[in-house]
Structure formats: structure tokens, C-alpha cells
Amino acid sequence: MKPGNTYSVSYGVIIFYIFLLELLITSQLLMAQLPTYGTGQWNEKELGGHRAVIEVGKPANAVKVHVPWRRKDDPTEKGLIVVDAFSGKPVKNVYTLNVNAEYGDIIFEPVTGPGEYYLYYMPYKLSGSWYFPSTVYLKPNSASSTAWQQQLNVKDLPNAKVLRFEAINSFNSFYPMEIVATRQEVKDLLDKNREKDFLLFPEDRKFPVRMDAAICQRWIEKGEGGTFYGVASRNEFYVYQIGVFAAFHELEKLHLQFSDLENAAGGKISAEAIRCFNLGGKDWLGKSFKKEVSIQKGGVQSLWIGVDIPGTQQAGVYHGQVKVSAEGIKERSVPVQITIKDTLLEDRGYKELPTLARLNWLDSDIGLDDSVYRPYTPVTLAHQTIHILGRTLRFDKYGFPDKITSSFTGSNDDINGQPRDILNGPVKMAVVRNGKELEWKGSAPVVRQPSTGAVSWETQLEGDGIVLKVWAKMECDGYINYQLTIKALKDCTVDNMELRIPYAREAAIYMMGLGCKGGLRPDRWDWNWDKKNANNMLWMGDVNAGLQCKLKNETPDWTLYNFDKTGPYKDWSNEGKGGCHIFEDAGKVMLTAFTGQQQLRAGQVIHLNFGLLITPVKPLNQEHWNERYFQADPPLANWRREASEKGATVMNIHQGNMLNPYINYPFLATDTLTKYVAANRRIGIRTKLYYTVRELTNYTREIWALRSLGDEIFSPGKGSQLADQFADDGIGGNLFSTGGPWLVEHLGKNYDAAWHTPLENSEYDMSIRTQGLSRWHNYYLEGLNWLVKNVGIRGIYLDGVGYDRDIMKRVRKVMDRAADSCLIDFHSGNNFHPSYGLNSPANQYMELFPCLNSLWLGEGYNYNEKPDYWLVEVSGIPFGLYSEMLNNCGNAYRGMLFGMTSRLGWTGCDPSALWRLWDKFDIKNARMIGFWDPSLPVKCSDSSVKVTVYRQPKKLLIVYAGWAAGNTHIKLDVDWKSLGWDPRQVSITIPEVEGLQERQAAGNLADIEVEKGKGGFIIVEEK
Template sequence: MKQLILTLSIVCLFLFVGRTQDNIVPSPDLYGVGDWDADSLGNHRVVVKVYDNTDLVWAHIPWRRRDAQPENKSIIVVDATTNKMVKNNYPVAVNREFGDILFQPQTVPGEYYIYYLKYQQHGRSNYPKVTYPKLSNEAEPTWLKEAKATSKDLGAQPKAELVQFQSIDPFNSFYPMEVIATQNEVSQLLKEHGDTDYLLFPETRENSIRMTKDLPFKWIQDGVSNQFSAKALKGEYFTFQLGCFAAQNAIEDIKVEFSSLNHRGTPVVEAGEFTCFNTEGIDWEGKPFAKVCSVAKGQVQALWIGLQIPLEIEAGEYEAVITVKPKQMAEQQVTLKLAISEVAVLAAGDNEPERLSRLRWLNSRIAEDDGIVAPYSALELDGNTVKCLGRQVAFGEDGFPESIQSYFSESVTKIQGSGKELLAAPVKLVVETAEGTSKWTKPSFKLIKQKEGAIAWELQNEMPGFELEGKAQMEFDGNINYQLVLTATKDMELNDIRLEIPYQQAAAKYMMGLGYKGGFRDENIKWKWAVEKNQDGPWIGTVNAGLQARFTDNHYARPLNTNFYQDKPLYMPDSWYNEGKGGINITSEKSGSVLLNSYSGKRKVKKGDQLHYYFNLLITPFRPIDTNKHWHNRYYHSSQPVDTALAHGANTINLHHANKINSFINYPFFIPERMKAYIDEAHDKDAKVKIYYTVRELTNKAPELFMLRSLGDEIFSNGNGGGFSWLQEHLDSNYIAAWFVPSIKDAALVNTGISRWHNFYIEGLNWLVTNVGIDGVYIDDLAFDRTSMKRIRKVLERGNPGALIDLHSANQFNPRDGFANSANLYLEHFPFIDRLWFGEYFDYNLPPDFWLIETSGIPYGLMGEMLQDGGNPWRGMVFGMTGRAPRVNVTPLWNAWDDFKIEESEMIGYWDSNNPVKVNSKDTYATAYVRKGKQMLIALATWAKKDDAVKLKIDWDAIGIDQANAELYAPAIDGFQQEKSWMPNDRIVVPQGKGFLIVVREKE
């Protein structure tokens, strides 16, 4: 009966709202698509038809627009027959509900197009700025005067017939979920339900709830309901929505509860199999969490619900009761009536993105374990000493490191028997009062976890005025994380709380971070916290032994990076930052050590106050450099036919996005059969295929987009909106526009730094490995944490052993990006990737120490490639780096490698004291690739400001070649060098900015 009354009320409403709605009810036939140039006229138009031959015709358009202030946007009238603009037009009234427009028809009878969201695009094509021109009028003055006079009595004018609302394509359509209800309709609805705080509107997954500030007219038609009927398949992960309209009052928080799914009164699926994604979830670390879901008065919140239908379930009719429980409001129930068919669906429906079954991926715990990945070995615990691959850490009774040793060779290509000590003294946390430094009196160190990939312990200690409790964990890649909580046991004034890390002088040769480019360490460094700087700690070390220290607290949130850092900068940690008093000093001590002092400065504490001092230590290198793999895997970075890549000599293809195989950024699921066919062809020809797939931003084409938006700022970063027209017209505001591809109109949004989307991403990666056969991923800058990266590596290795990850980054050492060193920023991920590609804006004219520390990857167990302007191939070879095909022609250089048989060689860098080649110049450097007893390849390059004439001193015994019968030969390499030869004692003139590849061999 109530539903009948509501229906009659709506019918009466249409009869009495007058010309505002013109008795036109939105329906599927009223909305279609057209074909026109959107960049010239916008994405939307109204088609009307004129039958009267007159100077003035009235078009009444009940468009029900979701955009704000439509009266400020231009309106264009075009004669459909001639395609000419009708300048004589006059918008009499324009608002969100309707528009009244007078115009002078040219072709009668004839159709006319009225474009009402014309936009103008400015700025960089991949980051467009789109504006909407204001309403203007170019009508002839005489006609305009008559039109204005006539506008006072529109009902007396000949009227154009409304034919259809059109969008440029279905994706741009507003129907049905963005066609707004009018104020009168909403008022009537509120009147009907005046005693109800909130109203519920069940909705299918096909009609994602898109608006938060308006009701869709569809809900006026459908009405409020406490029942929802739907169909599902066996084995499907079934999703749907409840739209919650805060009709009378704001809702502080919503909880959603479920009954079991019943069949003929018998429970079949337990209530726990339901989930409401908007009120609960599993985070990226596998931890359950509850979400506060609030709704402002007059606004709409989508409640997305999911249920796994068992594959073995009996077909038939099922029911469940969903209880919506807003805080301090009466609960409401919705009965779900689910008809389950005999048909079963594969993979829960994941192979069909439009089913939105993949939403369950948001709560995935895949690869969330303490297992290890190659080439790492299980952690070994011997007393208080923990060993990981190539390194070992001895912990004192307080739980802090007192010794850190690295066993990597100087060229980082192997692990050796003797270790290199990093620390000059134990790491310690120091508390200093006015009376001086306080002493810790009750150290306690208790093991709480021992797995192959992680060993964890608890710390406790005391001193006058403070109790310390904390947790620490060391993992198989050499990462050590500390979470310390200091609780004041009395009121105190403190001079400082600081962490001291004393480095051995020999292990503190280089540094990057804290506003310093990678390279030789300055003697004394003073740094202060500042939100403008994406900096929270340095890496200090030498090539084969180093330690990164980063400082955070319990409120840490990963900032955005690259172009978006200023939109969500680094959170200043309360403990270390201390209202600007904190900082880091790095000083050379009289004892010969180098002290890193992370201090927090003076502060007052009261009894019971807690201070969270969190920090992270990361020991480098992570693994021996696998030079054979580096020489063997030859990258082709372009979406071209497989044979094109192979013709260049490549065997590893990176499929970028914005192509016919991998179309939309970070959502490679639309055409998997095409991608699989390409990959299968590559595999048949002994090549690998990796794809562009990461999480920094997400295409607007993702079917889950509006559901993700319903999660507030959990998945997408808050921002000022803007960007491409589709974003502005369908999302309104509160987002950050990201990368845009004009050719396919792929408009991305920026993700938050870290979220449940990482779970979805990793599940998606697993799906791609399993169903498509990808051989890895190309990651374009990193927007996730090391926990997610570990999971990514595990998924790849477990699904496709030998899969590869390469990381590209632009140089972020600039004001916009917070003067971050890309290598330092992403160092925590390096243990799990295979190659670096650094990158746009890197200056390859900087000194060799910059190359070594910040671009080569060598001190961390990696190797890399160059990008900006193709790089410098001569200097690059000193570090084993080239440009990447087809951006540069690497084929001749690859052929030279093969002629030399570089895969059989040992790489010994200029930084290695065992290098058998010495150069008598401070500006020219040599790296040796030694095939002992056979040949040696010398990569020689100069950083001198002019040609440099040098002599080489070669340790002939070390390379096993007879000097008396040796020659130095530079083979002809197209684009690199002409053929040339020297005798061992000859001077070699190295051209400015260039170098040679010289084969040292015995004469035949």
C-alpha cells in the first residue's frame, strides 16, 4: 500500500510541476549517443526538432544536470542539416533542472543540436587543464531584443520537440545514475518519509552509485524499498549496493550486519561470508580494520556488499536479511532475495571485469607471509646474532645493533669469507635531561617470532623518568624495523632524545639523502625536518657495505611522489620533528668514526605522556649482482610486434600502456586474450614479456571506479579536482587528476600512498601471471611500501619463477618533488627488483660518484640503464649501463658484448681495489670485465672537461695474459667507436665526454 501511495504521488508530481519537467520522464530511449568532435563542442548535447518556420522557437530542455552552476557555462546551437552554428540564440533560463532557450531556426523542418558542456583544454597534453567557457551571446542586437521581449511569455512561442539527450559515447552518458531528481521530487520524497532519519535504496552492481550530493531520478521511480531481488551464478562473488540517503539528519557512523543466506528456512551460507566494504576490511598488511562510515545530512553514501556464492550450492531461491545500523538511529532491514541459477561461473567471475567480483581482492591476504624469495636464504639465529644473505647483525642486550657486518666483495658480485664492519660502536637511544645523559638500567630483549623470513623481538628498558617498550623485526633482505614507545613516569624537562649511529670511517665514504645528491659524503651535515622536503633519513656507506636510516612515528602515512608530492607531503613525525626542533647531524668524530645523530631537541613531558620513536635500518648491498642475468636480459621498451623487438637483438619486451594490448593505465584486464596471444608468441620465440602495471594512479575506465570513490579517501587522494573533462563532469571534485592519454582519452586519478588497493593490485598481478602468462612488471615510480613489494615478488616467483621487475623513476631532486633522491626514496624496494631505469631529468654529466651511488644500483646489488637524452653510452659502460631499445640503438653494443662473450666475464669496477686496470688520471675511469686467461674488456670513459690523454697500468698476472704478446683493440661499434688499436704502453686519447671499449687480448 505504501509503495502504491508513493507511485501515485510521483504521478501527481509530474502532472503539477509544470514546464520544469514538461512531463518528460527520463527513460532509456531518451538517452543515446552521437558522433561529433567532443574537443570542439563538448561531450554532451540535446537533439531537438523544429517544425515551425519562425524567427523564434522555444526549446525547453529538462536535462537534470549534476554539474554545479550550469548558468555560467556556454550553450551552442548547431543546425544539424547544415552543421552551421546558430548565432541567434538566447538562453532565457538555465539551471540544474532545466534550460529554456530561444533560437532562430535556419532549416525547417529540421533537427538542431544544443551543446551545453563545451570545454577548452590547455597546458601539457598529458596533464591537461580543462575549463568551461562562460555563457556569452553573439546574437544580432535586433533579434536579441525581440527574443528578450518574447521570453516573458514562452508559452505563446512555437516549441521545439525534444528528441534525445546524447553523449559522445556510452562511457560519457549520465543515464541513469547521474540524471538528478528535482528539488520538488526530493521534497515530495522527504514528505512521504518525514519520520525516517535515512532512506535505503537497494541497487544493482550495474548501476554504480555515482552522486553523493544528489539523488538520481531512478530512485524516485524505484522508490524506497526494504527488499532487493537479484540473480546470481554458482561460484560467483556477488556484489550489490545499498544507497543510504541521510534524509533528515547526518549519520555519524554506519554498521552493517548480515544473517546467514537461507534456502527454504535452512542456513546455507554463513553470515560471515558477507562483507560491507565501506564499513570493514583487511589492510595491505593483512590486518582487519573497521571503517567509520559517516554521511552528511542530505547526502548519499553507497554501501557496497559482497558475498561468495559456493560453487556446489543448489540452484534455487535464497534469502538473507541485511541490517543497517547507524549510530544512535533506528536500524533498518533489507531482505535480499537471491535466485541462484544452475549455471556456474569461472574464477568467481573474475574473468569478466563488469561483474565487479574482483572487489573481494580489496580484502586479499595473498602472499602475506614470512616466506622468502630467491636469491635470499633463510635467516639464521645464533645467540643474539642474526645472519641474512651476505650480512650479519649482532644485537646487544638492549635489542639494538652493536655490530653490522657485510661480506660482499668490493664489486658486489660475490660473497666472501671476511666481513666489513659498518659500526664503530653500538647503536643507542640517548635521553638527556638538564642533569645530563640518563642511563638505561633494565634492558630486556625477548624473542617473539622466528620464521625463515623474519625474526622479531620485544624490547624493554627503564631509566629515571622513562619506561621503554618496543618491538623490532629483522627480515631476510636486511631490513630492521624498530617501534619504540617511551612513557614518562614523571613530569620532566628534556634537553634531547636522540638515536646515535656511529659508522666506521671506511664504511661512510658515500652518502645520499637529506638534500644531498648521491656521491661522496660531506664532512659535516646539519639537516632539519621540513614538510617541503620529502626526506626522512640518509643512506651512508661504501659500495659493499652501507646502512640506510629512516625516522618515522606511529602516524606515518606514505606521501605521494613525483608530480604529486605537494598534494600529500611527508607527515612530520611528532617524536623526531618536535615542532621543528628535531633534525639530523652527521659529523666526523675525533675517534675516527662518523656519527649520525638523529635528535629531537628540548621538550617538556608530563607523567603518562608517550613518545613514539620509530626508525628503520636497511643494510646494503642486498644480494650479489647477477651480471650474467644483466647481460642476458636485453630490454625492448615499446609495444611493437614481437619480431620487431627480436630484430633489435632484444629478448625481454616491456609492454607500456596506451596501446592495443595494454590500453588503460594500471588496469590491464580488458583484453586479456589479446595480451595472452602476444605473450604466447613471444614465449614460442624464447622471449619474455613484461607489462606496465603499478598503483600510483588508476584509469577512469576501471569498472570499480565509483565503488572505490565510495570509500572516501581510502583509495584515491583528496585534491582540487580538475583535469580532463570526463573527470570534471562525472566526479565533480575531491580528487587529483593524473596521467592522461589524449588518443584514447584515458584519464587517471591519483591513488593514496598506501591502501587496500594494494591487495587488489597484487591479486590482479596473480591473475595476470596465472591467466595471461606475464613474465613480470615494469613499474613507473613506486607508490607502495616494501610490504607490498615483498608480496609482489612472492606472487611473481611462485607463479612464474624467473619473472622480472624493473623500476623506472624520474629524478625527484627538485622543489616540486621535495628534493628526494630516487634511489634513497625507493631503496626499501631494491631487494625485490631486477633492474633500474633512472630516468628523466637525471644529469649524466655529474661526477662518477653520483653515477655510482644514485643511478647505477651497484652498491645495492643491482644494475641499471639510462634514459634522459639516451644517456652517455661510454660512461654508462663503466657501470654496465646502456640506454634502452628502441629509444636508442643498443644493438651494436649488444653485438660487441656477444663478440667478447661478456657473460663469461667478471665485472671489476673502478671503485674496487682489486681492479687490474689503473688510469693515470683523476678524471678518467676504467672498469674491467675479465675473462681470466683469455681476454679482458676495459670500459674507459672520461669526465674531464677536455680530451684526456691517459696511460693504463694493467696487472697482467691478475688477468692471466702475457703482456709481451698483448694488444689493446677497440672494435668498430656503430654509433660508439671506430676500430682502433694500441700497444700496452701507448697513450690513449679519450675524447671529451666519451670513452672506449677496449679488448685486451693476446695477438694471434
């Protein structure tokens, strides 16, 4: 080669490298001029959560700044606040030249000269109540000085520059997934990809797709398509996502096809181990389902994918692909490369929340079976008679109960008494045509018992052109689910369809439901379906024998208060013609649920489903006397010390404090919580946690993946797109709320704002409502299992319940299998109010009672109501549960008639004096004999004063409480003969109960003064 040629090549290389260097320098200069993104600290309440940091270089009366904020909201309706960064002095003269979603051109007066200034561009104020707030943004303000404006010469103004954008913290930041691409950037992207039907953006789990109507600047920088690269461990449930942009036209029925993932050494992860959560899964009953996903033109859909990596998988680099297609659209492929490290995860990655491995829990079937659970016994069947704990049911040739009995006795502490009839005759499903009841003919019921925890039966009946299919399932806890389908074989007119349940009059002493407040049963009650209220359930019975009937919809729902979603149950309601009658008839109390007249078409199917629950559901648990609750509002203060000193043995950790800050998502504070639970355990206190569904915090790590599932998990709502006028819920709350600023700014639309809590660290926990039943319940159950095993909690505190009995049974089984001595404690306010549909919670939630350990019925309850109201609505005793009081700490005297106290720590309540009385008397080894029990050995001379006795072999604790309008005197007559005691050989003392009564060494049963609303405690001992 000639020297000249060598020189020529070298020179060319030098020129090329000079060009690259210039390009690099230019790029760095451009990058240096672009704003960065970070966080800062300021008073968010006044200024909002976002600002631009602006540098003014030299003195001027006014400067101009171009602010490329790339927003997804409408900035034209929001005001601006500018302050001097050093002094905090506000800038009064601010003028906007141009404002749109991409940028704002703003002029302001730098009041303190050169330096940094803060432009707060989303300032807001909160309106409404603190727990249901609405975010109201400041309107644009044109209050700048007219003289200052007239002096402006826009063309000659010096330019200030934006140094960076800051959010109040990283959680509130829009960067990077909500920094919107400009219109020009999107146009350029589309121009480069015109040959494609849609665009794909594979993304790591660290960058969840947040916008469904715009694409982010990050995708412009990354470019479309490309390979997804991930790093995982053995035994990890690995999650990633693919963003689909319907850039050119609508995409209908998206479909994914996964290949096996293979490495060079022959290792393979089967395509069967890969799934997309957006396209299907398992529901809360364990049933597989598929979903149709479509994207409107210009829309974005994130598809979340899980790879179930076995623990035996060999390390290596695995390759595969995901084919993405839509109806009528040519498929495209995303290459996938996952490097599996040679590390084994013990917990699938669940401990590390940022991995989002817990999305695997969405399809869990944990606790989903028909096995027997505590304290119930196996179901036995003999000749169409089913035996369960303390109760029996016999069904007839039509499949309906014709005999139901209870052998509970006393205060439900014995299940071996003489069987007592709850029914007076068979239950019937009658169809009346032309004034005549159809006669059913058909084969005998076919019975199946796949497990010892339940038995089911079904039959098909026919009568004059009408076919009735009966399917029923009875479970070990006394619940019977009936599904009835009535099919017309020809066009016909039906006068009525009636479910008739004849209660035995001797058992139907008390009643609640169908809009009737709990207490003694009225002689007659009539009820019709209402368009708003869901009080479609009734209980009638006595303390030891009762039956609830709940009319049910065709499809499962858990609508507690109203019919916002389902409307009145179509077939039962029959456009408002249906209803219920309760009336006495020849020794029985008849419940008739009717539909009224209707025209049936040939082939039309009517669903008349209902559920029955035989009460009591279980014996009263004597451990109640050892389960003494401490429950307090935040702040934390000295909870443990107070609980220990006063004798509490169970502590509830509510939401909204440093131990459990985020509602229904305790996983972000488990380190602190675990230590606290362990310290409690060391001093003999079991710790339970507020953990349920119904609403979910905005701090949920999986929130964006859940949002990508549409309305499956979260209830749809108007989000931030609400009018300025809101409806009040009657208790000081704001039912129609946009919620806090995070919800407005990040979720924006289609959410339903729920409970908000200001936290101790100046954060604000903001929640949105979840669906009544969804896959989130599977996640919730797995989370409960994890909390019991890893955090050490021994139960949950439920404030209302956002799920049905199928989920509640799973909750019970999950906890019992995870650890011994787990408790479920249920609290509710009083829903017997028109705004809640006149629902009594004891009736409303009764189908869940078999799984519960205790009740706490509080807000809105009137503890001055009559004793029969206390017994039915508040005490829980007719259903096999003890309860406690809340409102104003209840009434200690009346409460003890039912074994109830208040809870230590709650709004100043202190039941410790009564706890000491329990210990002194050894109440846990006594038998309660309530004022409602015919075997009560102590009678009172005044019917306005009620008496309950706690009996031991050698002593009695007599509790009395008055309902008289004023003070009264009573005499207590003891049936010494029934006790087997000699009245001359007994001592009567009045024990000291601090704050309630003073001690008297010698008590008197013949003349006792009872002050209005009060009572007392007497101990009688055999010498």
C-alpha cells in the same frame, strides 16, 4: 442468476477494461513525449560531451524549446551552442529565458528551417598541459542580434521539442544514475514516506550509485524500498548495493546486520559469508578494521555488499534480509532474494569485469607472510647474532646493533669474502637530562622467530623516570625495522634524545641523503627538519658495505616528496628543533639524529621509529647481460620486429597505447594484450607491463564502489572546484588541475586530478590520485597475480612506486609464486630538486631495492656529473643492482664502466652495438672489476679517465671513459702478474662498436687518445 445481473456484471467489466486501455494509451502518449537517452558522434573537443536533439516542426524566425536536462551541475555558468543537425551550420541567435539545474527554456533561430538541431549544453576547452589539463567551460554568450531579440514575441513563439538526449559515448552518459530527480519529485517521495527515518534503494551492480548529494530519477520511478533480486552462480563472489538516503535528518554510524540466505530445500549461505566493504575489511598489512559511516541530511550513501557463494552451494532461490540501522534510529530491513544458477564459475566471476566480483580482492592477504623470498636465504640466529645473505648483525643487551658486517666482495658478485665492519661501536638511543646521559637498565631482549624469513626482538629499559621500549624486526633481505617508544613517568625536561650510529670510517666512503647529493662523503653535514621536504634518510658506505638509516613517522606512510599529509614527523622534528649531524670522530663517522630540548609530561609517549638497511642487498645478477630492454613510446608501430632484429629479450609495455591504454588498470584490454604477449614469447621476448598504483584511470570498472569508500582509496582533493589560477610544477606541468571533462562532470568534487593521456582511438584516459597505502594495494596484488597467470606477463615496469616495502615484498612473492622468471624493473626521474625535497631516488626507494631486478634512472639526471655521483646515484651497484641510462640515451662509454646501456626504442636510443660486443666477448661469463675496486688489474695514467675491466680466465674487456675538460692521452698499465699472464703472449685488439669506435687489429695500451666525454673498448686475450 438472472439474465439482467449477468449483463450488469459484464458491462462493468467492459467499462473497467476500457478504463485500463485509456490509461495505457495515455501513459504511452506521455512516454512518447518524454525524451529518451542515447549516444551520438561529434567533435567533443569543441562542443562538449552532451547534447539535446531538438525537432523544429515548421518554418519560423524563432522557436522556443523546453529542455528537461535534470543536471547536477550549475548550468547558469555554462554557455550553449546550437547547430543545424544536417549541415552543421551554427545558430548565432540563441536566447535563454530561464536556466536552472532541472531545465532550460531556450529560444533560438532555426537558420535552415524545419528539421533537427543539436543543443550542446556543456561545451568546453582544455587549458594547461596535455598530461595535467583543466577543463574550462564556455561562459554564457549574449551575442545574439539585438534586432532579432527585439522581434521576439515569446508568448506566440512556436514550440520545438526535445527528441532525446545524447552523450558522445555511453561511458560519458549521465543516464540513468546521474539524471537528477526534480524538486517536486523528491517532495512527493518524501511526503509518501514521512513515517520512515531514512529511505532505502536496493540496486543491482549494473547501476552503481554515482551521486552523494541528490537522488536520481530512476529511484523516483522504482519507488522506495522493496526486495533486492539477484542472479548468481555457484562459486561466485556476488556483489550488490543498497543506497541509503538521509532524507529527513543526519544518520550517524550506519550498521548492517545480515541474515543467512536460505532456500526451501534447506540450503544455506551463512551470514558470515556476507560483508559490507564500506563498513570494514582488511588493510594492506592484513589487519582487520572497522569504519564509521555517517550521512549528512540530504546525503546519499551507497553500501556495497559482497556475498561469498561457495562452489558447493546447491542451486535454488535463496531468501534473507539486510537490516539497516543508525545510531538512535529504528532499523529497517531490505528483503533479499538471490537465485543461484546450477553453473560453476572457475574464477569466482573475476574474468567478467561488469560483475564487480573483484571487489573481493580489496580484502586479500595474498603474499602477506614472513617467508624467505628469492634470492635470499633463511635467517639464522645464534647468541644474538643474526646471519642473512652476505651480512650479519649482532644486537646488544639493549636491543641495538653493536656489530654489522658485510662479506660481499668485488663488484658484489661474491658473498664469501672476509667480513667487513660497517659499524665502529654500538648503536645507541641516548636521552640526556641535566647534561647527563641516562643509564638504561632492564632485562635481556626477548627473541622470537615465527618463520625463517625474519626474526624479532624486544626489550624494556628504564632510566630515572623514563621508560624506553625497543622492538625490532630483521628480515632476510637485510632490512631492520625499529619501533622505539619513550614514556615519561613524571614531568621532566629533556635536553636531547639522540639516535647515535657510529659508522666505520673505512666503510663510510660515499654518502647520500638528508639533502646531500650522492657521491664522496663530505667531512661534515648538518640537517634540520623542514616543513615541506621529506628527505629524512641517509646512506653511507662503500660498494660492498653500507647502511641506510631512515627516520620514520609514528604511523606508516609513503610520503615521498613532501609532508602534505603528515607534516614533519612530530616526535623526531620536535617543532623544528630536531635534525641530524654527520661528522668524523676518532676513527668513526658519527650519525646523530636528535630531537632537541622538550618538556615531557607524566604519561607522555614519544615515538622515535627508524629503519636500517644493510647494503648491498644481494649479489649482482649475471642475468643482467641477457636482459636487454626494448621500451618505446606509442604508437605501437613495429615494436616486435624492431626488438627482435636488434636483439632485445625483454619488452616493456607502457601505459597509454592500444595494448595497455588505461593507466594502472590493464584489465580492459587483456584479450589484445594476451595475444601480443604470447607472440612475443614465441620469439624469445619476455613481456612486462606498466602496472602500479599512485593514480588510477577513470575507466576503472569499480570506480563508483571505490568512491563510496570516502577517502580510503582515492586521495581527497578540490576536484573541479578550483580557482582559475594554477601553480606550475617547474617542469611544465599543472599541479593544480581540474582534470579532463569526465572527472569534472561525473566526479565533480573531492578528487585529485593526476596523469592524463590522449589515446589512439580519440579517447582520453583521465586519472585521479590514490592514497599512498590502502586496501587498493590488496586489489593491485591480486590483479598482478591474475595478469601473470592469465595474460602471461613476466613482470612489471614501475615508473615511480606508490607503495612501501611491505607491499613491494608482497609484489615479489606474488610474482615468484605465480610464474618463474618474473622481473621488477624500476624507473624514476631525478628527485634531487627543491620541488621534490632534494631527494635522491636511489636513497628514497632503497628499502624497495631488495625486491627489484633492475633500475632505470633517467629524467633530470646529469650524465656529466663526476664518477662518484654515477656510482652512488645512478649505477645501483653499491646496492646489488644493475641500472640503465635514459636522459639523451646517456653516455655509452661511461655507462659501460658500470655495466649500463640505454634502452632500445626509447627516444631513438639504440644500444644494440654494445649488445653485440657483449656477445662477442661473452660478457655474461666475465667478472666485473670496477674502477672503485682495489683489485683492479689495469691502472690509468690520468685520474680523469676511469677504467673498468671485465675478466674471463683467458681474456679481458677493458672499458675506459673520460671526464677531462678536453681531449687527453692516457697510458694503461696492466698488472700481468696478478692476472698470471705473460705480456708477450697476449693479443690486443680494438673491436668495432658501431657508432662508438672502429676496429683496429692491433691495439696500443701505451698511448691512447681519449676525446672529451668519450672513451673506448679494448679486448686483451691470452694466446
